[in-house]
Amino acid sequence: MTLNPSLVRLARIAAAAWVALILVALAATVPAARGANPTPSPFPSSRPTQLPAGLTFDARVLLDGHVRMGAWMAIEVSLANDGPALAGEVRLVGGTQGRTRFSVPVDLPTTSRKSYTLYAQAPSFGTSLEVALVVDERVVGVRKVAFALHDSLQLVVGVVAEQPGPIVGALSLLTDPNAARPAVVALDPAMLPVRPEAWAPLDRLVWQDVDASALSAEQLAALRTWVAGGGRLLVLGGTGGPAALAAFPDDLLPYRPSVTVDAEPAELRPLVGSIPEAATPVAALAGQLGRGRAMAESGGMAIAADSSYGSGTVTIVGFDPSTSWLVQGGSSSGLWARLVPVRSSTRTPLLAADDSGLVSLLGQLPAVALPPVGGLLLLLLGYVVLVGPVNYLVLRRIDRREWAWITMPLLIVGFTVAAYAYGISLRGSEVIVNQIAVVRGAPGTDAAQAQVYFGVFSPTRGEYDLRVPGGALLSAPFAGESWGQGVGSSGLDVVQTDPSRVRDLAVAYGSLRAIRGDTPIAAPAVEAELRVEGKRLKGSLTNTSQRSLLSSALVLGTSVVTLGDIGPGRTRTIDMALAGDVFGRALSERIFGVQTFPGGSGALTGTAYLRDQVRRQLVDQLTYDPFFGGNGTLPSDGPVLLAWAGEPLVPVEVEGNEPQRTGDALFYVPLALRASGQVVFTPDLVRSSVVETNAQFFSKDPFNISIGLGSAVLAYRPIAFDGRFEATRVLLAFNTGGMTTIPDPGDEVVPGPAPSPSPTPSPGATAAPVAPPPNWSGLPAVEVLDVETGEWRRLPEPVAGTAISIRNPARYVDAASGTLQLRFVNDRAEGVGFQLAVQLEGIVR
Numbered sequence: 001m002t003l004n005p006s007l008v009r010l011a012r013i014a015a016a017a018w019v020a021l022i023l024v025a026l027a028a029t030v031p032a033a034r035g036a037n038p039t040p041s042p043f044p045s046s047r048p049t050q051l052p053a054g055l056t057f058d059a060r061v062l063l064d065g066h067v068r069m070g071a072w073m074a075i076e077v078s079l080a081n082d083g084p085a086l087a088g089e090v091r092l093v094g095g096t097q098g099r100t101r102f103s104v105p106v107d108l109p110t111t112s113r114k115s116y117t118l119y120a121q122a123p124s125f126g127t128s129l130e131v132a133l134v135v136d137e138r139v140v141g142v143r144k145v146a147f148a149l150h151d152s153l154q155l156v157v158g159v160v161a162e163q164p165g166p167i168v169g170a171l172s173l174l175t176d177p178n179a180a181r182p183a184v185v186a187l188d189p190a191m192l193p194v195r196p197e198a199w200a201p202l203d204r205l206v207w208q209d210v211d212a213s214a215l216s217a218e219q220l221a222a223l224r225t226w227v228a229g230g231g232r233l234l235v236l237g238g239t240g241g242p243a244a245l246a247a248f249p250d251d252l253l254p255y256r257p258s259v260t261v262d263a264e265p266a267e268l269r270p271l272v273g274s275i276p277e278a279a280t281p282v283a284a285l286a287g288q289l290g291r292g293r294a295m296a297e298s299g300g301m302a303i304a305a306d307s308s309y310g311s312g313t314v315t316i317v318g319f320d321p322s323t324s325w326l327v328q329g330g331s332s333s334g335l336w337a338r339l340v341p342v343r344s345s346t347r348t349p350l351l352a353a354d355d356s357g358l359v360s361l362l363g364q365l366p367a368v369a370l371p372p373v374g375g376l377l378l379l380l381l382g383y384v385v386l387v388g389p390v391n392y393l394v395l396r397r398i399d400r401r402e403w404a405w406i407t408m409p410l411l412i413v414g415f416t417v418a419a420y421a422y423g424i425s426l427r428g429s430e431v432i433v434n435q436i437a438v439v440r441g442a443p444g445t446d447a448a449q450a451q452v453y454f455g456v457f458s459p460t461r462g463e464y465d466l467r468v469p470g471g472a473l474l475s476a477p478f479a480g481e482s483w484g485q486g487v488g489s490s491g492l493d494v495v496q497t498d499p500s501r502v503r504d505l506a507v508a509y510g511s512l513r514a515i516r517g518d519t520p521i522a523a524p525a526v527e528a529e530l531r532v533e534g535k536r537l538k539g540s541l542t543n544t545s546q547r548s549l550l551s552s553a554l555v556l557g558t559s560v561v562t563l564g565d566i567g568p569g570r571t572r573t574i575d576m577a578l579a580g581d582v583f584g585r586a587l588s589e590r591i592f593g594v595q596t597f598p599g600g601s602g603a604l605t606g607t608a609y610l611r612d613q614v615r616r617q618l619v620d621q622l623t624y625d626p627f628f629g630g631n632g633t634l635p636s637d638g639p640v641l642l643a644w645a646g647e648p649l650v651p652v653e654v655e656g657n658e659p660q661r662t663g664d665a666l667f668y669v670p671l672a673l674r675a676s677g678q679v680v681f682t683p684d685l686v687r688s689s690v691v692e693t694n695a696q697f698f699s700k701d702p703f704n705i706s707i708g709l710g711s712a713v714l715a716y717r718p719i720a721f722d723g724r725f726e727a728t729r730v731l732l733a734f735n736t737g738g739m740t741t742i743p744d745p746g747d748e749v750v751p752g753p754a755p756s757p758s759p760t761p762s763p764g765a766t767a768a769p770v771a772p773p774p775n776w777s778g779l780p781a782v783e784v785l786d787v788e789t790g791e792w793r794r795l796p797e798p799v800a801g802t803a804i805s806i807r808n809p810a811r812y813v814d815a816a817s818g819t820l821q822l823r824f825v826n827d828r829a830e831g832v833g834f835q836l837a838v839q840l841e842g843i844v845r
Contacts, residue, residue: 054083055108057141059118059131062193063201064185065147066156067122070355070478071200072518074193075118075131075145081108088135089495094120099491100475106133119198119473119496122147148183150201155182155342158202160189162209162240166322170336171206175693182342194218196225196449197473197518204232204340208320209240212247224252225449225520228310228442228670230635234339237285237318245285252314254292254307257285263298263319270814271296271304271317272326272335274790279325285318292722295817306817308720310442310670311636315339334691338715338819341689355453356479357621359514361436362455364610379422383415431464432457434512435648435663436618441523442670446545448523450665452650453477454515458507465655466505471498472519472650499653521649523667524549530639531674532721532844535578535682541641541671542571549643549667551615553591556639556673557684557719558632560590566643578682579741587623587632588616591642611664615644618666625702634668637687637719641669673721675844678728681718681818683742683837688716691821697831706833707780707826716838717819727813729841730820732795733803734779735834742839748807751793754783780832784812785821792823800834813840 051057058078067073077090086108093101102120118131127149133141150156155174159167164186171184189210193199199222215223227233235245235253242257250256263286265279284303292307295317306315317339326332387408395401434455441448452472456464468474474494492515493503500517507513524545531539537556543549543566552563554574561576589595595616619642623632634640648663690700695710705714718725733742777799783792788811795804806812813820818840826832 051141052083052086054081055086055141056080057133057143059143059145061145061147062191062198063158064187064191065145066150066183066185066201067147068150068156068201069124069152070121072119072195072197072473073122073147073201074195074198075120075129077104077106077116077118077131078114079106079108079116079133080113082111085109086135086140088133088140090116090118090131091134092118092120092129092131093491094123094129101491101493102475103493103495105495105497117194119195121475121478122149150183151180154180155203155340156201157182157184157204157206157340158187158192159184159206160187160192160208160210161206161236162238167206167208167236170322170327170332171340173333174337174340174342175690182340189214189219192219192222194222195473196222196229196520199223199226199231202226202231204234206234206236206340208236209238209244211240211244215247220247220249224249224309225447227252227312227314229440229449230311232312232340233314235314235316236320237283237316238320242285242287250290252309253290254305254314254316255287255289255302257316257318258287259301260284261286261298261301261303263296263303265325267298267303268296268319269790270787270816270819271338272332276325276328278328282319282323285316292720293724293817295814297816306720307722308638308670308672311440311638313637313720334713337691338689355477355516357617357624358436358453359477359479361614361617362434362453362514363512364434364614375422379415379419383411386415387411430459431654431657431659433648433652433654433659433661433663435650435652435661435665436614437645437649437663437665438618438622438668439521439523439645439649439665440668441526446522446525448521448667450517450519450521450523450649452517452519452665454517454650454652455512456505456507456515456654456659457512459510461507461509463504463506464657466502466515467499467653467655468501468517468519468650469499469653470519470521470650471496472500472517474500474502474515474517477514477516517650519650523669524643526641526669526671528639528641528671529674530574530671531676532578532679532681533676534678535680537574537576537578537639539574540571541566541574543568547645549641550646551592552641552643554639554641554671555587555591555634557682559684560587562591578680578685584632586620587634588619590632591619592616614664615666622666622668633684636670638673639671641667641671643667643669673719675721675723675725677843679725679842679844681840683733683839685719686716686838686840687719688714688838691715695826704833704835705824706831707824708831709826709829711823711825713821713823715819715821716840717817718840721844723844724815725813725818725840725842725844726815727809727818727820727840727842729839730806730809730813731803731839731841732782732798732806732822733837733839734798735800736803736837742803742837745803745805748805749796750807751784751786751795751812754792754794778832779834780824780826783823783825785823786811787814809842813842818842 060076062074062076089103089105091101091103102118104116104118106116108114128144128146131143131145132139157171161167168184168186171182174182194216241260245257260283262281263284264281265275269275284298286298286301286303289302289305292305294302295304295306297303303318304316306313321332321335391404391407391411395403395407434457435452437450437452439448439450476492495501495503502515505513524543524547526541527544528541529539530537546568548568549566552566554561554563554576559576559578563572566572592612622634645665645667648661649665691713693712695712696708698712699706731742731745736743777797779798779800782795782798784795784806786793798804820840
C-alpha cells in the first residue's frame with residue numbers, strides 16, 4: 001500500500017509538535033541555573049589585602065559573642081572614613097543552613113563616623129563569621145567576628161553588675177541535670193541589643209549596682225519584649241541604692257524600691273532557709289508591694305518580690321546574695337538556684353528552636369495541594385477510552401485504520417495540553433504569598449512581636465524581589481525548606497532596611513519557597529480580670545481593639561474553655577473549672593474537638609478543612625517540646641488567650657506583581673491572674689525547679705524524676721498570682737499515672753525528724769550504699785523543709801499509686817512565695833525513677 005505523501009508530512013509535523021510540547025513542559029519544571037554556588041556570596045570579587053587609606057572597619061557580636069542555634073544575633077559594625085566618600089553594603093553569609101546572605105546598606109561621607117547593626121543567624125557549626133564591606137560589588141574590607149554557640153537546652157545567664165565577679169562565680173556553680181552547665185556572661189549595657197529578637201540567646205538577666213539610665217529607650221523596649229516573651233529579669237540590691245533603678249518602668253517591677261533598711265536575718269528565712277548563728281542584719285532595698293507577691297518582708301515593706309510580666313518574670317531581691325554570712329553558711333547556693341532556675345523546657349511562644357512543623361504548614365494551599373483524585377481518574381479514563389476503543393471504532397467506520405499512527409499522537413498531544421490546562425486551572429496563574437504567624441502579645445497593649453513564615457508560590461519559573469514592611473528580620477527557616485520546596489533553588493539574599501527586601505528569590509515551576517521573618521507588629525489589645533476561686537477560674541475578658549478575635553480559647557494549665565469569636569469592644573464572662581484533662585488529649589483536640597477527615601459525617605471540606613488542619617497543627621506545635629515530646633500545655637505559667645486573625649497580617653509586596661495573599665495568624669496573649677479566698681492549685685498549676693543536688697546522677701523532665709545514690713532538693717510553687725498564700729492542705733501523689741488529679745489521700749501524716757546526713761565522702765571515694773529492705777516500695781525517702789525552723793522533716797515511706805496529705809501544712813509552705821521544698825534521698829546503689837504530683841490548697845489574702 002502506498003501512503004499519501006501529504007499524510008506522511010502531516011504525521012511528521014504532528015510528531016514534531018508532540019515532541020516539542022513535551023520538551024517545553026519538561027523545561028518549565030526545571031529551575032533556573034544559579035551557578036556553581038547556589039548561595040549568594042558576600043565576596044563578589046577577590047578579597048583585599050588591606051583597607052583603603054583613611055578607612056577604619058571593626059565588628060563585634062553583641063552579648064559578648066554568645067548566640068543560640070536558630071536565634072538572631074546582633075553584629076555591631078563600626079566604620080570611620082577619612083578618605084573619599086563611600087557607599088555600599090556590609091554583608092555576611094549565615095543562617096543555620098548557611099544559605100542566607102544578610103546585608104545592610106552603608107553611606108560613608110568623608111570624615112564620617114558611623115555604627116551599623118547587622119542581624120544574622122549563626123550557622124549550625126563553626127565559631128566565627130566573616131563580615132565584608134562591599135562597594136560597587138567590590139570587597140574593600142573583611143573582618144572576622146567570633147561567637148560562642150549554645151544549644152537550645154543550655155541555660156545562658158547575662159550579668160550586668162558593677163562587680164560581676166562574685167555573681168558570675170556563684171552562678172557558674174549551678175548545675176542543670178538535663179543539659180550542660182549554665183553559661184554565665186558578664187555584660188555591660190552597651191552589649192545589650194536594641195532589638196528584642198537579638199536577646200533570644202539570653203534566658204536570665206541579673207542586674208546589680210548599674211544605673212538603669214545607661215539603657216537607651218530602644219534597649220528598655222527590647223528588655224520589656226524579652227521579658228514578656230519568657231525571659232527572667234533578676235534585680236539585686238547592693239551599693240547602688242534605689243536611684244539606680246529609677247529608669248526601670250513601674251509596670252515592670254513588682255515594687256518600686258524607695259528606702260534602704262537593715263533586714264534582720266530571720267526575715268530572710270523564707271528565701272535562704274536555715275540561718276547561721278553568726279548572721280547579722282543586711283542592707284536591703286525596700287518598698288511597698290505594687291504587684292506580684294512578696295518573697296520576704298521587713299517592717300511591712302517588701303524586700304524581695306516577684307511578679308509575672310507576659311510569659312516572663314521580674315524578681316527584685318533587695319539585698320546582696322554575696323553577703324559573707326550567706327556564702328560562708330552555704331545558704332547562697334540554694335538561693336541562687338531558686339532565683340535563677342534552670343530551663344524547664346525548650347518551648348517558647350516564639351518557636352525558634354524547631355520550625356519544621358510551621359514550614360510544612362505553608363504547603364497547605366489549594367494551589368499546591370495534590371489534585372483531586374476524581375479529576376485525575378476522569379482524565380485518565382477519557383484518555384484510555386479515546387485512544388483505544390473510540391479511536392479504533394471511528395477509524396474502522398470510515399475505513400481509515402491506517403490513520404491510527406497519526407490520530408494517536410494527535411490524541412496524546414491533545415490530552416497533554418488538556419492535562420497541562422487542568423493543572424493550570426488548579427494552581428492558577430497568580431503568585432501566591434501564604435503566611436503562618438504566631439503573634440505574642442501582652443495584656444493591656446497592642447505592642448507585640450510576631451514570628452511569621454512566608455510561602456511564595458509561583459505557577460511559573462521566575463525570580464522575584466520581595467518587600468516586607470516594618471524592618472522585619474528575614475532568613476531561611478531554621479529547619480530548612482521542606483521536601484519539594486525550593487528544590488535546586490538559590491539561597492536568600494536579604495537586605496535589612498525598612499522595608500526589608502529579598503533580592504532575586506528564585507522559585508521553580510509550581511514550587512513554593514519558605515522565608516522566616518521576625519518583626520514587631522500591632523496586635524489586638526485585651527484587658528482581662530481573672531482570679532482563681534476554689535477550683536475555678538472566674539472573671540471577664542474584653543477585646544478593646546478594632547479587630548475581631550476568631551475561634552478564641554482561654555487556656556490555663558490543662559484546662560480549656562472556648563470563647564468563640566469576640567468582636568471589637570465585646571466582653572466574655574469567664575467561669576472555667578480547673579479540673580484538667582484526665583485523658584491526656586492534645587490541646588488542639590480540647591479546643592477544636594475531635595478531628596474529622598473528608599468524607600466523614602460532619603467533616604469539613606475544601607478551604608475550611610485546610611484552615612482547620614493548619615490551626616490544629618500550629619497549636620500542637622506550641623505544646624511540643626523536641627526533647628521531651630508534647631504534654632498538652634502551653635509554655636506559660638499563667639492563663640493564655642489563643643485567638644485567630646483569619647487573614648494574613650503582614651502585607652508582603654512582590655515587585656512587578658500583585659500577589660494573592662492568604663494565611664492565618666495565631667494571637668498568643670498571656671494574661672494576669674489573681675487569686676482570692678480558698679483556692680486549689682492542681683498539679684498542672686504547680687511548677688517545680690531544682691534547688692540543689694549531690695546525687696551521683698539526677699535527671700528531671702516534665703513527667704519523671706530519676707535519682708542515683710545521694711539527694712536532690714526541688715522547690716514546688718503555684719503559678720504566678722498576686723497575694724499571700726496560707727496553705728491549708730498539701731497533697732503528694734507518687735506514680736499515680738496522671739498529673740492533673742490526685743486520689744483520696746486518707747489520714748494526714750506527720751513528718752518526723754530527718755536522720756543525720758551521711759558524711760560527705762572524701763575525693764575519689766564513693767558513699768556506701770544501703771541494701772533495700774525486703775518490702776521496699778522502690779521510691780526514695782522524702783523530706784520536707786520546715787520554714788519556721790529551717791530543719792528538714794522526713795515523711796513516712798511513700799507507696800507507689802497512693803497519695804499522702806501533710807498535717808499542719810502552713811509550717812512547710814512559705815506564705816510569701818507559696819513554695820514547698822522537698823528533698824529526695826536515695827541511699828541505695830540502684831537508681832530510682834518515679835513520678836510525683838503536688839497539689840497545694842490554701843487561702844490567698
